[in-house]
Amino acid sequence: MxxxxxxxxxxxxxxxxxxxxxxxxxxxxxxxxxxxxxxxxxxxxxxxxxxxxxxxxxxxxxxxxxxxxxxxxxxxxxxxxxxxxxxxxxxxxxxxxxxxxxxxxxxxxxxxxxxxxxxxxxxxxxxxxxxxxxxxxxxxxxxxxxxxxxxxxxxxxxxxxxxxxxxxxxxxxxxEAGSRCLSLEAAQPEKLVDDSGWLPGWLPPGYSAGESMVRALSAGEPPVMTQVYSDGLARFTVFVEPLSEERLADNLAAQLGPTVAISRRLQVQGQDYLATIVGEIPPATAERIAASFPHAAVAAEAAP
The missing domain is CATH 2.50.20.10 (Lipoprotein localisation LolA/LolB/LppX)
Known part of the structure; x- marks a missing residue:
């Protein structure tokens, strides 16, 4: 020993x-x-x-x-x-x-x-x-x-x-950044709904929430919320963005090498959102996290 x-x-x-x-x-x-x-x-x-x-x-x-x-x-x-x-x-x-x-x-x-x-x-x-x-x-x-x-x-x-x-x-x-590097402008957090509506209900053992931010790439873009989760080494990020008639999206799942991306449509307080999990975690882990979004089922029922 x-x-x-x-x-x-x-x-x-x-x-x-x-x-x-x-x-x-x-x-x-x-x-x-x-x-x-x-x-x-x-x-x-x-x-x-x-x-x-x-x-x-x-x-x-x-x-x-x-x-x-x-x-x-x-x-x-x-x-x-x-x-x-x-x-x-x-x-x-x-x-x-x-x-x-x-x-x-x-x-x-x-x-x-x-x-x-x-x-x-x-x-x-x-x-x-x-x-x-x-x-x-x-x-x-x-x-x-x-x-x-x-x-x-x-x-x-x-x-x-x-x-x-x-x-x-x-x-x-x-x-110093070059001209192609675009500043990420901070958005006001109140432009997205309370986080209880989009946080996943299940996390893999050992993972906890880390950095979070609400930002837009430019003044004309809608704010995107990001929340990072980590076990101290491995990480995944949840991205949440508002949807509209001009910005539509469906549930999806994709993988490139170790990186998995899974999206789920959510509906919170009458507003449609797209929540996307991106990270270097096993696909089954990401699917279980995605299935735990509290408002995913509501969004699916509301969709035509």
């Missing part, structure tokens, strides 16, 4: 170091992202100093995409459709004691990523409501250099991996 306990404690220390690196390390670099056999390349600039944490990300291939974040809050994005991608990468306060209730830890050994020595930590789920992770952590700084997301059949769903990393000081210009 002594060896597993010591190993779990060591893994917890690595996880705490990974969280600390986000707030303490400045860096720039390039990484690749893979899901469902599709690859994309990104540049990232991340600065941590006495003023807080600033981060800019730029997609280097395909359609131009850019995001800027200050102290974990998204400031601008190329399009609102990409917000969920960026929210999924937002830093979290890692609590190994909390995570160990839902994941089994194991240190797998050492390797190299982006020409830097790394230690591999595996997190295996204790229930069917989340996926497994392999985290490759920089031995000098604790920074996450590579991550693998793996399903219950041991199939790779997603890969994030640095290919180049530089710890040189960053200029203000490197973190």
């Amino acid at each position: 002594t060896a597993p306990l010591a190993q779990a404690k060591d893994a917890g220390q690595w996880l705490r170091g990974m969280a600390d690196a986000v707030d303490q390390q400045s860096y720039s670099g390039a990484f690749v992202y893979e899901r469902s056999g599709s690859f994309s390349t990104h540049h990232i600039w991340h600065r941590a100093d006495e003023d807080g944490v600033s981060e800019r990300l730029l997609r280097a291939d395909g359609d131009p995409q850019e995001w800027v974040r200050r102290d974990g809050r998204l400031q601008c994005a190329t399009s609102f459709a990409t917000v969920s991608d960026w929210q999924a990468t937002a830093p979290q306060e890692i609590d190994p004691a909390r995570l160990e209730r839902w994941y089994a830890f194991e240190v797998l050994g050492g390797t190299r990523v982006a020409d830097r020595p790394a230690t591999v930590v595996a997190l295996k789920p204790r229930d069917p409501f989340r996926y497994a992770y392999e985290l490759y952590l920089d031995e000098d700084t604790g920074l996450l250099l590579k991550s693998l997301l793996i399903n219950e059949r041991n199939v790779l769903l997603e890969r994030f991996q640095f290919v180049d990393l530089d710890f040189s000081e960053l200029s203000d210009a490197a973190l």
Whole structure:
């Protein structure tokens, strides 16, 4: 029993170091992202100093995409459709004691990523409501250099991996948003109904509510509410937007690699809304969350 306990404690220390690196390390670099056999390349600039944490990300291939974040809050994005991608990468306060209730830890050994020595930590789920992770952590700084997301059949769903990393000081210009990055304007919360009407009635064990906001991409767009839920590592987001005769939508379900998206029409206080769950969680988990919206059945009955 002594060896597993010591190993779990060591893994917890690595996880705490990974969280600390986000707030303490400045860096720039390039990484690749893979899901469902599709690859994309990104540049990232991340600065941590006495003023807080600033981060800019730029997609280097395909359609131009850019995001800027200050102290974990998204400031601008190329399009609102990409917000969920960026929210999924937002830093979290890692609590190994909390995570160990839902994941089994194991240190797998050492390797190299982006020409830097790394230690591999595996997190295996204790229930069917989340996926497994392999985290490759920089031995000098604790920074996450590579991550693998793996399903219950041991199939790779997603890969994030640095290919180049530089710890040189960053200029203000490197973190300035380009002209394509559109500011996300805050909307007044009262423009959406009371949250009791659209919050899911069931959450997977260990998940709790995190950041929430009501924002519009521009002054002419209706406000969209977002609510993030997390177990301390895995995340999903609920998006709620008002519908009208000009803005119609139906229930849907889709999956791309590890990312599942499920929408349900709701009717609250006579107003139609579309609630969409987006996250890297098993489809059955997302379906159960979607089925728990308190007003989904009412909306279905009211629909023609």
